[in-house]
Amino acid sequence: MSTEKSVVMMGTDVAKAMKEELIQRVEELKSEGILPHLAIVRVGERPDDLAYERGAIKRMELTGIACSVFELSENICQEEFEAEFRKVNDDPKIHGILLFRPLPKHLDEEPIKAMIHPMKDVDCMSPVNIAKVFSGDETGYAPCTPEAVMEMLDYYDIDLTGKKVTVVGRSMVVGKPLSMLMLKKHATITVCHTRTKDLAATCKEAEILVAAAGKAKMISEDMVGERAVVVDVGINVDDDGNMCGDVDYDAVVRKASYISPVPRGVGSVTSSVLAKHVVRSAEYFRSK
């Protein structure tokens, strides 16, 4: 084992650097009379949504972006829900919309996906943005978490060209869009999942290993190549009730060249990506 120390990739540092840049862009927009504005649409009061909402509101505040929360009753009917959403979508003062999902079971999100203005769709629910992520068209918005991974790798100057990357997880929230973003940066990507045979060997071969499986500490030291870059996208609770990632951090940290912790890793960057999207959207609508 190498005695060289690992670099811990701190999401908090990445978020700080992003904030500095975004504040400047927000100032410029404000000098032209434009206040970037995020609308959060929440149906009901799921604790997860409320936690993310608090983080998002704080991040917008720190960056100088306005933020409105549209809270809808969890018993709202489809028709009314669509009408409320349409109002937000049509409001020219609002540049980005975050709709918490999954919706309550009686609501259908398909009409919303078709309705949402692709340039207000800052968390990638419109097929237009999904198709753009897939095809490598950077004019769209990727989901915030995979883009947070890219921001982190970029901040730590980790070049992807020709690198062997293994992504564990094939969700539409992380694994698949992240694979496409990395492919766009010329990585050779392998996507693993629950049906993968010999997961350990496939992980160990990777120069960059991304864990996005949602299983606490499943990536053990023997699954990680010497001096690999390890990015942990998992957010789990361990047996002692502490937040942990998909990576067995204490063991893997001794082997990796770069590693992102949980908490204070990728999860600390997602709301900054959201802010960045709202600013990009305000800049887009300014030019229209």
Add this chain to the structure above:
Amino acid sequence: MSTEKSVVMMGTDVAKAMKEELIQRVEELKSEGILPHLAIVRVGERPDDLAYERGAIKRMELTGIACSVFELSENICQEEFEAEFRKVNDDPKIHGILLFRPLPKHLDEEPIKAMIHPMKDVDCMSPVNIAKVFSGDETGYAPCTPEAVMEMLDYYDIDLTGKKVTVVGRSMVVGKPLSMLMLKKHATITVCHTRTKDLAATCKEAEILVAAAGKAKMISEDMVGERAVVVDVGINVDDDGNMCGDVDYDAVVRKASYISPVPRGVGSVTSSVLAKHVVRSAEYFRSK
């Protein structure tokens, strides 16, 4: 090297089996007064388009599907082009539309992508279908070539679950959508491309190797694992002027367990997939 013989995966056999099934479905539609109908929209007279068109017309004929060609002048203006396309798109007698691309440079295909009815979009140009392929939603239409690969593997009973698959090529026409279709079938997929380091080793590890790079005979015998399944999506012309694939067939055939030839391989299945999409579309509109 194994002395066991390779199975040559004949696209012509796959197409024949598909035809039998489709004819039955077409008959059923006709008995209800519905004639499945493909519209081919062609701008100008590019030889590639004309060649594909001839094959498509013949395939529709063989399957009992009506086929109309809308030939537009290569000098048509954007406005007129959109108006002509809209007429075809709005015609309730037409169930599927194939638009040859790329369009002449002065024409913009973006408004067409947004306009085409997703259920008439039988070759996957609408973001709705692209997003569905990406997310693994099988209610949409994948591009014909990657789906032809899936039909071929299915015909030869090659299960993908847990298999190590390497796809060489990352285009939106083959490599990327095929990777998603295979991921949906639980393969562990690796996507390689021109920037991949050590392509040979990555190919050799694969239990199923798909060549979709567009480079004549680039997959040599030493890049193929013993008894691998080799699918060749390339269509190239070799130094002697003969059609050939991306695989050095004569050498690789001795090593592979299954191999698709060029010609008479995957390329012989694409127009059958197109026919299948038109039939599915006619069935869809019947139920509306």
